[in-house]
Every structure is written in C-alpha cells, then in structure tokens.
Amino acid sequence: MTTGLEVRDLTMTFxxxxxxxxxxxxxxxxxWLGLIGPNGSGKSTMLNVLSGLYRPRAGSVVMNGHDLQAxxxxxxxxxxxxxxxQHPQLAASLTILENVMVGAxxxxxxxxxxxxxxxxxxxxLRRLGCDEYAxxxxxxxxxxxxxxxxVARALMSAPSLLLLDEPAAGLSxxxxxxxxxxxxxIRRHRPTLTLCLVEHDVGLVASLCSELAVLSAGRLxxxxxxxxxxxxxxVKVAYLGTRSTHDATP
Amino acid sequence: xxxxxxxIVLGVxxxxxxxxxxxxLVVIFRTSGYISFAQGDIAAVGLFVGLAAYKAGGGYxxxxxTVILVSTVLGGxxxxxxxxxxxxxxxxxxxxxTIGVGLIIGGILNVTVGGDPRAFPEVSSAAAFDFAGxxxxxxxxxxxxxxxxxxIGLGFFFRRSRIGIAxxxxxxxxxAGQILGVPDKRLKLVGWIxxxxxxxxxxxxxxxxxxxxxxxxxxxxxxxxxxxxxxxxDSIFGALVAGVSIGVLSNLTSAYVDPNLVPTVxxxxxxxxxxxxxxxxxxxxxxxxx
Numbered sequence: 373m374t375t376g377l378e379v380r381d382l383t384m385t386f387x388x389x390x391x392x393x394x395x396x397x398x399x400x401x402x403x404w405l406g407l408i409g410p411n412g413s414g415k416s417t418m419l420n421v422l423s424g425l426y427r428p429r430a431g432s433v434v435m436n437g438h439d440l441q442a443x444x445x446x447x448x449x450x451x452x453x454x455x456x457x458q459h460p461q462l463a464a465s466l467t468i469l470e471n472v473m474v475g476a477x478x479x480x481x482x483x484x485x486x487x488x489x490x491x492x493x494x495x496x497l498r499r500l501g502c503d504e505y506a507x508x509x510x511x512x513x514x515x516x517x518x519x520x521x522x523v524a525r526a527l528m529s530a531p532s533l534l535l536l537d538e539p540a541a542g543l544s545x546x547x548x549x550x551x552x553x554x555x556x557x558i559r560r561h562r563p564t565l566t567l568c569l570v571e572h573d574v575g576l577v578a579s580l581c582s583e584l585a586v587l588s589a590g591r592l593x594x595x596x597x598x599x600x601x602x603x604x605x606x607v608k609v610a611y612l613g614t615r616s617t618h619d620a621t622p
Numbered sequence: 623x624x625x626x627x628x629x630i631v632l633g634v635x636x637x638x639x640x641x642x643x644x645x646x647l648v649v650i651f652r653t654s655g656y657i658s659f660a661q662g663d664i665a666a667v668g669l670f671v672g673l674a675a676y677k678a679g680g681g682y683x684x685x686x687x688t689v690i691l692v693s694t695v696l697g698g699x700x701x702x703x704x705x706x707x708x709x710x711x712x713x714x715x716x717x718x719x720t721i722g723v724g725l726i727i728g729g730i731l732n733v734t735v736g737g738d739p740r741a742f743p744e745v746s747s748a749a750a751f752d753f754a755g756x757x758x759x760x761x762x763x764x765x766x767x768x769x770x771x772x773x774i775g776l777g778f779f780f781r782r783s784r785i786g787i788a789x790x791x792x793x794x795x796x797x798a799g800q801i802l803g804v805p806d807k808r809l810k811l812v813g814w815i816x817x818x819x820x821x822x823x824x825x826x827x828x829x830x831x832x833x834x835x836x837x838x839x840x841x842x843x844x845x846x847x848x849x850x851x852x853x854x855x856d857s858i859f860g861a862l863v864a865g866v867s868i869g870v871l872s873n874l875t876s877a878y879v880d881p882n883l884v885p886t887v888x889x890x891x892x893x894x895x896x897x898x899x900x901x902x903x904x905x906x907x908x909x910x911x912x
Contacts, residue, residue, distance in 0.1 A: 423801065449803035461801070463794035465856065470787045477788035478803030529802070 375401035375436055376566050377422070377533055382431035384417055384590075391417045394431070395592045397585045401436075401532075404559070404567040406577035406598070409587035410610065415570045416458065418587065419535050422568070423455045424448045435533060449478050452532035458541055460518040462510040468521045469493050469506040475528030496524040499561065500554040516547030520554055527558065533566045540573045548576060555580055578602060586610070624755050629873040631756040637869020638769045639827050643839075643846025644853065644861035645776060646820035650701075651855045652780070653789045653813035654709065656717035657847070660700060662840030663727035664818055665825035668693035669834050670735050672826075673742060682743055690822035697818015702811050709810075724840075731836040739838070742829035765827045772823065776858050789813055790856075845872075848888050852895045854905025864903065 377399040384392040392414045399405045407415050420426040422433055424445030433440045435451055443451060454475070462471045472493035497503040500520045505513040510521070519539055526534055539555075540548050558565065571577045577584070577598075584601040586594040588610035594601045601607055643661075650658045672689035680688070700723050708716040731737075746760035779786040792799045792806045799806050824846075825839050832838040846861075849868055853860025868888060875887045895903060 425801070446800045446803050449801075455801065461795055461798040463791040463798065465794050466787065466791055471791070473784060473787050474791045474799075474802060474804065477784055477791070478805070525802070 376403065377568070378434040379418075379422070380432045380434065382418070382421060382433070383429045384414075384421055384426055385429045390590050392421065392428070392587075393590045395587070395590070396431075397592060397595045399533075399566050399568060399583070401566055402564045403583055404569065404581045405583045405585060406574075406581035407568055407570045407585050407587065408572070408574060408577055412589075413587040414590040415587055416537060417590075419455065419537050419568070419570055422535055423453065449529050449531070452530075453535070454526040454529045454531035454533070455535035456519070456522040456526050456537055456539060458538040460510070460515075460522045462518060462522060462525075464510060467507050467509060468502070468513055468517065469497060471510065471521055472497060472524045472528055475525035478529060491528075491530070493524065493528055496527050497521070499557045500524055501550055501557075514547070516543050516550060519543065520551065523554070523558070527562070531565070533568070536567065536569045536571075538571055539569070540571055540576055548573070552576060552579060574602070625877050626874075627754045628756045629877045630870055631754050631758075633870030633873035634866055635758070635762050635766065635869070636873070637866035638766055638862075639824065639842065639865075640845040640849050640868050641862045641865025642769050642772065642820065642827070643824050643843050644849035644865050645773065645846075645858055646817045646824065647843075647846055647850050648856065648858055648861050649776070649813050649817045649820065651793075651850070653793055653810045654701075654706070654713075654716065655793045656713040656720075657850075657855075658700075658705070658720040658814075658817065659717070660720040660724035660727065661697075661817060661821040661824075662843045663724040663731075663836070664696045664700065665689075665693050665821035665828075665839040666731055666834075666836050667696055667727060668822045669742065669825045669829050669839070670731065673740070673834060676743055682745055685743060686745075686826055689826055690819050693822030693825065694815055694819040697821060698811060698815040700818075701814025706807055706810050706814070728836045728840075735836070737835055737837075739833040739835040742834040744830035745826075761827075761830065768823065772820070773858065773862055780858065785809065785812065845888070848892050850902070851892050852902060854902025857902065857904040860902055860904030 379398065380396050382392050382395045383390060395418065407418060409415050417426065421428050424440065424443065435453060438451060440448060440451065463474065466474070494503065494506060497506050500523065502513070502517040502520050505517045510518050513521070523536065523539065540551055543551060569577055569581055581598055583596065584594070584598050585592060586601060586607050593610055594604045594607045646661050647657055650656070668689040671692045672685045675688045676682070676685040704723060705716045705719050708719050744761045745764050748760050750758050750760045750763050752758070780790060788804050789809045789812065792804055792809050796806070821839070824842070828839050828842050832841060845868055846865070849865040850861050852868070853862070853864030871887060871891065872884045875884050
C-alpha cells in the first residue's frame, strides 16, 4: 500500500478552462512538499480538489492507498486529511481554544475519547506559541494567532496529511518568523505528518519543505527536491515572469 | 415595604421559570440558528400524557418522568423529521414549520383532550418557609433548585463539553463545521432533544400554576421569548438574567402601576433593548467579513 499522497492525472475545469491539466505528483509519508506557482496557477484549486470541495473532471487522489474520489469533503477528515484556509475559518463566537477543540469533534465521543493532555488543544496552542490568546475571541486576537489557531485545530484531528493554504499571507515579518517556528515545532512533535504547503513566500517554503511542486497555468512544470526545482530554468521563467540574469547576459 | 419585598421575591421565583422557558429556545437557536415556536405544544403533549399517568395511579415522580420523557422524544421527532431536514431550504422555512407543527399539535389536543383547563399536580403543596416576608412553598424551592441545576448544567455543557462546543460551532461557521467533519445534523438533533426535555421540565412548573390546557405553556413562552430578546438569542446566561428581570419588572408593574400594563411594559422594554442593543444585553454581535 502506498503511503502518503498520490495525485494522478488530475484535471479540473471551470467553464471550459482547465484550472488543472493532468497534474500528477506524489508526497511520501512524512514529507513536507511546497506547492508554489504564480497567482492563478491552480494552487488553491489543487487544495480544494484534494480536500474534496471541488470534484475533478478527471484523475484521482489516492491517500494512504485509498482512492478519495467517492469520499465527500466532510468525511475526508476521517481518512486523516485536514486543512486550513487562506482566510481563517474560525467560529466568531467561540474562543480560540474552543475553536481548536472543534477540530476533534468529527468523531462521536465513544469512538474518540478526549485526546491525551500532550495533544490537547491547550497544549497545541502552547506549542504554536499562542496560548496567551486561548480564552480570547478570534476578533480579539492578532491575525497571525488566528491563522495558527486554525493550524492547531487541524492538528486536533490527528491528521496524517495536512494541507496549509497560504499560512503566511497577510502576516507581518515578525508573524512569519513565528509561523516558521511553529511549523518546525509541529514537525518535531509529529515527524510522520505529511504536509502540503501552498505559499507565495518561496523563501519560507524552501526553509520548511524538502520537496517542491510548481504549477503554472494549471500545469505541473517541475517537481522534486527543493534546491533542484528552485534551480530549474523553467521554474524561474514561469514563477518570476522573466528570464534569469544568467540567460539575459549576452 | 412588604409589597415591595413580595414583588421582588415572587418576581425572582417566576422570573426563573421565564428564564427556563427562554433557555429551551436558546438551545435550538445556538445549534440551528432560529427559534422554535412549537416548544409549548411539545410540552403540552408531555403534560397530558403525564396527567394520564397520574390519574392512572402513578405518583408525582412517575408523572414528572413521563412528561419529560414524552417531551424529549417528541422534541427529537419534530426536529429530526421536520425542521432539520427543512433547513436545506433556509432558516425561515424551518422556523415557520415550527409554527405549523405547534398549530397541528394544538389542534389535535383540542380535538382529543379538549381545551378546558384542568388541575395538574405539583411536587408539593406544603409551605416551606418565609423569606423576606413572603411564604415560599416547596414547589417554589424545588423549581428554583432544579432551574439552577439546569442553568449550571447547560453552562457547563456549552462551555466545557466537546459536544456542546461543537454545537455552538455548527451554527456559527457552517462551512468550517463541514470541512472539519462535524456531524452537524446529529448535533442539531441533540439540540432539539435537549430543548424538548427542557420544555417538559418547564411544563411541570407551569401547569400547576396556570392549570393545564393545550395553550398554558405557550402563554408562558411569550415571556421566555421576551427574555431571550432582551438577554440575547445565543446566551443562556442572558436568558437567566433577563428572565429574572422580567419577572421582577412584571410584579413591580402589577403592584405599583396597573396589572393590565404588564404586557405593555414588557414589550416596551423589549423594543427599547432592540433599539439600543439589537443582539440583546448579553448577545454577541456577529462579525461579517467584507
């Protein structure tokens, strides 16, 4: 049985336009992969397909050996898939800690006894460095804390695959440093966690991910070890929108 | 002074019952996002079945258990079979369906048991003790203790239990609830079941005072509705504070102004709160991303 995630020939069409065209890549168990690309390249569409919000026109998503095609979005968390959103989707009337606790609410109590103290919502907030806002409402917490709270909530379901949709978007430089520290803390505590990180900040992605996949206009143009992909000329052209200075030199 | 004390003490006693009626409405609002207008009729069915059990020789304990059990099951059936499925068409059709359910239940009760008021047993008719010059009966004491226990239990349930927190989340951010796999329909059903049992408990307090008819609990639910508008639709604590305030205000108005002006004063207070704080004194203002 293949562990991790395998995406095969995925095609997603909106009004006749291919947002994703026969995209294939895989993420091994415990690997952190950065999914990068310019605006409109299909990154968020890919996350929405992986999490079941969009139904692809063709192709398959296989996770830990299970084809997810017939699994609805709300049930994918039971398969071990959890995600965050570019704009945090927190319940406004619940405190930060209560929001985090909702991450473990997908299973009936009998099936899922309360998590051990080491994996409780309060503990995840402490690890991610935002426990001081545990009793605050999301509207009372900084944006960076709201984003980390959503990550903590996703971790409460004990996922084997975590999808992060632009976790650094809208954060200050200081908050980005805190985010990187928090994500490294997650890797320390969950070394087997497979992660797909969609992000514009290539430097941030490169500091965290050992592999990259690059989308451009819905097509996968590169996939492999981070440094190899970043050195790829096609990636430089597509992602930066210009030829490298090396090519430009006569 | 005696009149003032009596008005306040008895206002608190009856206000807690108002608060309890409001709490049942809050439970459904917190999970489903609308008000049920059928809770009084659901309680009435439980009370009539309970009264039949009492007349058949069952003691008060068996009667009370029967009332709560029937109300609980009926609340779950109404929610699970009618209103929750209707939510896919929006909150308004679901809320309107509760009016329809209430009218149907009331109509059936009128045909089967009749609309004449009848006596309903109370836990005890004995006087307990005097408090601030007011003689309180054991029924009052039991009612207040039970209400206090229910409010503490509801507070703990919604604040500390995983199910209670998830129930609040379901209505607050439906999209997030779905992506997190929260079993929203099951949790909403739990809300209806809890609200049904609260209606039964409320009926046990109301029926001995107002006597039992198909509309007796509904008569009191008007005050419960007023309590949650003033306290805040999503606040159990708000229902408690507003319910007691309404009870005291009603009694003071009745004692010092004119009993006929009680409804006028209450609705005026409600309108005033709506104008100043549309989400109620303890309700949360909803934030909308633009």
